Amino acid sequence: MRTNYLFTSESVSEGHPDKVSDQISDAIVDLMLAKDPESRVACETMTTTQRVVLSGEIRCKPMYDREREDWKFNHYWAPGARDEIESAVRRTVKEIGYEQSGFHWETLTFENHLHGQSAEIAQGVDAGIEGSNKDEGAGDQGIMFGFACDETPDLMPATLDYSHKILERLAADRKSGKAPFLEPDAKSQLSLRYENGKPVECTAIVVSTQHGKGYHEGDKEAELKNYVKGVVREILPEGWVTDATDWHINPTGAFEIGGPDGDAGLTGRKIIVDTYGGAAPHGGGAFSGKDPTKVDRSAAYITRYLAKNIVAAGLAKRCTIQLSYAIGVSKPLSLYVDTHGTAADGVTDERLEKAIRAMDKLGGLTPRGIRMHLGLNKPIYRESAAYGHFGRQADGDRFPWERTDLVDDLKAAVG
Template sequence: MRSSFIFTSESVSEGHPDKVADQISDSIVDLFLSKDPEARVACETLTTTQLVVLAGEIRGKGIMDADGNWAEGVQQEIEQTVRATVKRIGYEQSGFHWQTFRFENNLHPQSAHIAMGVDESGNKDEGAGDQGIMFGYATDETPGLMPATLYYSHKILEKMAADRHSGAAPFLEPDAKSQVTLQYENEVPVRATALVVSTQHSADLSNDAGQARLRDYVKGVFAEVLPEGWLPAEDKIYVNPTGLFEIGGPDGDAGVTGRKIIVDTYGGAAPHGGGAFSGKDPTKVDRSAAYVARYLAKNVVAAGLAKRVTIQLSYAIGIAEPLSVYVDTHGTGTVDEAVLEAALPKLVRLTPKGIREHLKLNAPIYSKTAAYGHFGRDAEGDLFTWEKTDLVDRLKAAVAA
């Protein structure tokens, strides 16, 4: 393993067009789960200039029947939810305004063939909603056990969004991206070698003085978010490097659910199985198995059994138990990986139903996951339960047996 290297991760703000789509899709998941905790949802969103389109397959009591007939008032609730999500993000622009964009709802009933293979019935346990591989990762380089490059990329944009919403930075508009490049020595991040922010701004910053003001503001955010002494040389700080950025969000570029999967997970520091999370109910293992893999990985590191760990799970559609459990501690482990592979499934039943019940996933908890990462967040009651480290004692006992 290399001990000294330079690595980069990026993040995007809640106003990025793809993130707008993710948040809309997850707001629909939450709406439907609030009506029926066993609802099936696969909601895709497209956003572009003054347009939001929903498509996908759904099923649930009080939502839609098998013939595609909507329950009374639900279509209106869907549109209200979508517009409220865009309003919360902050889009009130001529090219994308929460009150005036055109809205299309093309959701339809879930395939009966999928339902037959996935649903629990008789002696048959609930099967996975699809085949696929899912990865979980944790590292001790930040307090939240996340890669530092992604951790700080998220924090920069979260700070800017907070300043925009509070009025402390009224010149900011919702769309933004960040990128953090860090120098690692002996596998520990020690300084930033380059920092990038591109942010949409108001028209009154579209001159030299305005751009200088914006640069000074962003540099202040960097200084506040990053550890002391980490700022790179002045010529390695890039703020809107292409110039002006007035036109942004869905008006500047179309957005689609599920196009920011690396931002959502580990910033490229770990493998990704390829499946997106947002817009999917927790019977979909793309979401729930990735969450439990992170949960297990975080507990391994929190237990001091490794400084860094990657966990892979695999599933087949309609089959309950995972096909494989793989653990890699990247040479940092204090116990053999095979011991962990045997112990972890005994702590959490890794079937779709077992995961959902253990992590309490059948609840309207997903809107808050759809911006600034699904991992590395603070567990708050029923929110981000996969970030808890409540397996540490049991895990230590299991590997010591």
């Protein structure tokens, strides 16, 4: 493994058009789970100039007319259900901050093309169908990866962790009024120099932020750029920004037209931003818009949880974990642990795999076992849909996959 190198990751703000779509999709997941914890949701969102379009499949008993068994083909929604969905969409856009002529929460055109879940998919996922005793199966086939490293207190790659934090600060200052010249759409990109495997210097920083009228020239441009530089210096560890750091702030010039008005957005197009910024493999499946029976989401969360606890326990400095599943099959087909040669003395990847398999509290890493252990059947997903699903602070029901409550079990298992 190389120890001296440059590495780069990017992040996008909550106002980026793809992230607007992700947050809307997860707002629908939360709405359904709040009404029925066993809801099934696969919600895709498209955003463009003054328009939001939903499509996909759901199953949520309180939301449709149960007297009409053909509801899934003819959209027989329960009274008020369509209005609740539309309200959730408009509320999400409003909270992000879009009140622009090209994308405004109150005046945008909304289309709802959600319909019922396929019975053929349901039969592979549901437990106990037709009187059987089979466990609930995975919602799809696929591979999922989790990762953790000791580069930051959040046990995340530093390039991504700080890229997120820069944009979170810009959003907080925009909403508080501290930086009223900012608009919701923004991107960041951080290049760091590593020595002996540790980040030591920021070699380049890119920040592009949507702004109010005229903040691309003269004194207004200088105000915006000085503000962004100040935020970056506050966020990054002391000494990382040097005279040699290469700055690119709004390098294309004016950025007044942004968000879905400037570029169409789709759910699931920022999967590297959502995970590890390219520092770890990705199985290919997006998270947002999916209920936790979908292993694209739940298995990615449990692998992050396991990798983070391994690093937090001091058993390795860097850890990648993979799980794989087949649709309708409950138990994972494979479990893989790689500590990249950073494991503590006496710890091997094989011993870690064995320890994980032997932990009854993980429920065999089945879809239901994962959901039960992490408590995923709750409306907790909208907040995860911007600034990364990982490296966040676990608090009550929020971000349970970021807990480090498996440390003692892991130490005991491999000690």
